[in-house]
Amino acid sequence: MKKASKKIILLGHFGVGKSSLIRQFVENTFTSDYKVTIGVHILKKEVEISADETISLIIWDLEGYDDIKKTRASYLLGTHGFIYVFDVTRPATFENLENDITYLTNQYANTPLKVVGNKADLVTKTYLKENKNMFAVTPDFFTSAKTGDKVDDMFIALAKELVN
Amino acid sequence: MILETYRGTYFHPRTQFITIDKSGNVLESDDVLFSLKEGEDINSVSPFFEGLSTYFDVDEDNDIKFTCVHLEAIDQKEYTCDIEFKTFAANQPTLIMIHDFSDHYKYYQEVAQSRNESVINSQILELKNKYLKEKEDFKNTFIANFSHELRNPLTGVTAFCSVLEKTDMSLEQQDYVEVIKSSADHLKNMIGDILEISKIEVGKLALNEELFNFHELIEMLEFTYSVKAKQKNLEFEVNFDEKIPRYIEGDKTRIKQIFENLIENALKFTQSGKVTFAIHANQSRARKVNVNIRVTDTGIGIPTEKLDSVFNSFTQLNKSSKFAGTGLGLSIVKGLVELMEGKISVESEEGAGSTFKINMNLKYPINQEQTSLDKKSEMEKKNFLSKEKYSVLLAEDSELAQMAVLKILAQEGNFFLDIITNGEDVIESVIHNEYDLILMDIRMPGTHGDELTKMIRSLPVHNCKTIPILALTANLYDADKKRYKKMGMTDIIEKPFDESTLLKKIYKHLK
Numbered sequence: 001m002k003k004a005s006k007k008i009i010l011l012g013h014f015g016v017g018k019s020s021l022i023r024q025f026v027e028n029t030f031t032s033d034y035k036v037t038i039g040v041h042i043l044k045k046e047v048e049i050s051a052d053e054t055i056s057l058i059i060w061d062l063e064g065y066d067d068i069k070k071t072r073a074s075y076l077l078g079t080h081g082f083i084y085v086f087d088v089t090r091p092a093t094f095e096n097l098e099n100d101i102t103y104l105t106n107q108y109a110n111t112p113l114k115v116v117g118n119k120a121d122l123v124t125k126t127y128l129k130e131n132k133n134m135f136a137v138t139p140d141f142f143t144s145a146k147t148g149d150k151v152d153d154m155f156i157a158l159a160k161e162l163v164n
Numbered sequence: 165m166i167l168e169t170y171r172g173t174y175f176h177p178r179t180q181f182i183t184i185d186k187s188g189n190v191l192e193s194d195d196v197l198f199s200l201k202e203g204e205d206i207n208s209v210s211p212f213f214e215g216l217s218t219y220f221d222v223d224e225d226n227d228i229k230f231t232c233v234h235l236e237a238i239d240q241k242e243y244t245c246d247i248e249f250k251t252f253a254a255n256q257p258t259l260i261m262i263h264d265f266s267d268h269y270k271y272y273q274e275v276a277q278s279r280n281e282s283v284i285n286s287q288i289l290e291l292k293n294k295y296l297k298e299k300e301d302f303k304n305t306f307i308a309n310f311s312h313e314l315r316n317p318l319t320g321v322t323a324f325c326s327v328l329e330k331t332d333m334s335l336e337q338q339d340y341v342e343v344i345k346s347s348a349d350h351l352k353n354m355i356g357d358i359l360e361i362s363k364i365e366v367g368k369l370a371l372n373e374e375l376f377n378f379h380e381l382i383e384m385l386e387f388t389y390s391v392k393a394k395q396k397n398l399e400f401e402v403n404f405d406e407k408i409p410r411y412i413e414g415d416k417t418r419i420k421q422i423f424e425n426l427i428e429n430a431l432k433f434t435q436s437g438k439v440t441f442a443i444h445a446n447q448s449r450a451r452k453v454n455v456n457i458r459v460t461d462t463g464i465g466i467p468t469e470k471l472d473s474v475f476n477s478f479t480q481l482n483k484s485s486k487f488a489g490t491g492l493g494l495s496i497v498k499g500l501v502e503l504m505e506g507k508i509s510v511e512s513e514e515g516a517g518s519t520f521k522i523n524m525n526l527k528y529p530i531n532q533e534q535t536s537l538d539k540k541s542e543m544e545k546k547n548f549l550s551k552e553k554y555s556v557l558l559a560e561d562s563e564l565a566q567m568a569v570l571k572i573l574a575q576e577g578n579f580f581l582d583i584i585t586n587g588e589d590v591i592e593s594v595i596h597n598e599y600d601l602i603l604m605d606i607r608m609p610g611t612h613g614d615e616l617t618k619m620i621r622s623l624p625v626h627n628c629k630t631i632p633i634l635a636l637t638a639n640l641y642d643a644d645k646k647r648y649k650k651m652g653m654t655d656i657i658e659k660p661f662d663e664s665t666l667l668k669k670i671y672k673h674l675k
Contacts, residue, residue, distance in 0.1 A: 079215075
């Protein structure tokens with residue numbers, strides 16, 4: 001039987017760690033060298049979402065923009081889910097969080113979306129708790145592509161939502 | 165003909181044409197980039213196509229273009245391509261065109277890499293600066309508040325020492341009071357130093373220029389430190405260049421502080437020999453005389469490797485308890501010299517002694533003969549008072565400060581004193597009584613003293629517009645001082661104050 005495949009897209013500013021999150025999820029590796037993604041890289045990973053159900057996640061790693069509206073429309077065709085990533089240490093990457101999320105939820109009303117604050121290893125949990133008002137939208141996950149913290153959880157949570 | 169040969173040699177087609185059926189299986193491929201067998205699943209080229217499977221069996225004319233897609237061939241060679249996806253009506257198979265633009269995109273990637281890196285780096289730098297500034301601000305606010313809290317109890321100690329001194333005491337008790345007084349003075353100086361360095365570091369210290377007798381200042385220093393040096397069996401020599409104008413325009417207190425710090429430092433670290441204080445005039449022009457100032461000692465000296473750090477805050481080279489201090493003296497001196505646009509340097513030989521050198525300009529008025537200073541002492545005014553008894557309001561919540569003021573004024577015998585401990589009651593009292601002077605604490609419960617002053621100034625009763633209102637405060641930042649003035653306060657009495665400071669200020673403003 002052919003497994004169901006679902007296309008998900010990672011969006012967000014450049015340098016927030018989208019490629020690193022995918023690499024951590026797919027290959028369990030991390031490098032701190034920053035390599036700019038241009039255009040799109042596509043990777044695939046089989047995800048077991050229950051004892052008898054596995055799906056293929058087709059993960060589109062898009063070039064980061066400071067404006068989400070600049071994303072090439074064709075890339076978004078047939079998308080089943082979004083992951084919006086920002087960098088918890090760099091305000092420029094979450095200044096437009098509210099606008100970007102509103103834009104996505106308006107344009108793709110029925111497409112599941114996860115909001116993710118990455119690079120959480122660079123700050124303490126207390127810092128995130130005390131400064132949660134800094135982010136206009138409450139993130140679904142605080143991840144660290146470096147340590148792998150919450151990375152699998154985040155992808156799998158989205159995968160489960162895509163099936164239900 | 166030759167053109168065709170060239171084309172044959174140099175032209176490599178970089179576009180692959182593939183047709184697929186409705187399930188995504190390859191019908192035909194020219195294999196320019198990827199080799200595909202007939203019937204092979206197009207998804208084997210890249211998972212890219214998996215996301216598009218819903219478009220495989222579309223029966224209408226459609227053209228979807230994707231730019232800059234990364235594809236990997238079986239030999240792991242990477243291509244960066246534009247992909248066109250064409251579907252047709254009338255049951256024609258779907259056409260996929262893959263254009264290889266790897267070279268072009270490689271260049272684009274390099275440009276994007278350096279652009280993004282520089283944007284991110286500048287954002288990080290900006291954040292770091294912001295963080296450092298916040299840290300610095302926190303430190304300075306902390307220091308200001310902390311020293312404020314220390315000054316209040318210290319006011320109690322100093323003021324009551326003055327009161328205590330005037331009571332009948334045995335010689336032994338007098339000695340004890342002396343010890344308390346000098347310890348309190350020492351503590352006061354240290355707090356002052358810390359506050360001062362924090363002000364210098366945030367650029368909040370402003371110079372107060374006034375005309376003063378420079379020669380007199382040097383004579384005073386010579387007298388004071390000759391006595392101190394003698395106590396330590398040291399020699400204190402002053403070489404003063406009489407060419408330097410008698411009257412100087414500058415911040416007398418700060419200039420004195422620079423000299424005192426350097427001389428005291430020299431005396432502290434010298435066990436035998438002498439300390440020399442020399443001031444020489446260089447050229448004068450445009451009402452400014454350039455001077456070289458040297459303080460030379462025959463003391464313990466400074467190791468060469470530590471010469472660079474002598475002016476840093478909290479650096480005390482000699483950690484032994486023999487030389488007490490905050491380690492702030494020299495950094496304050498440097499801060500002040502630089503504020504006066506001068507330069508300071510040090511030369512030293514360990515075991516032989518050190519020389520601190522300052523080069524700076526001193527401003528002076530052209531007509532020295534006609535310059536005179538009004539030196540009427542504030543205390544002398546006491547003899548010209550017009551009333552027998554003056555009515556003074558003290559608005560202050562600290563009991564220690566209340567008692568101190570009460571004792572000091574009671575000894576003088578010229579005053580009626582009303583004490584109010586709460587901001588709200590002050591206005592009430594001012595309306596019902598005609599005071600000659602108000603002593604106003606700033607940090608009071610209810611309304612702060614500066615706010616109260618503003619209210620009093622706007623009251624349409626008695627002498628509210630003109631009555632002297634003196635602030636009692638340990639908030640000595642220039643911004644605070646300016647605010648108090650703006651709110652209508654006449655003068656400021658710094659906490660901790662002693663008897664003579666308090667009385668001097670009060671007599672200065674009484675009519």
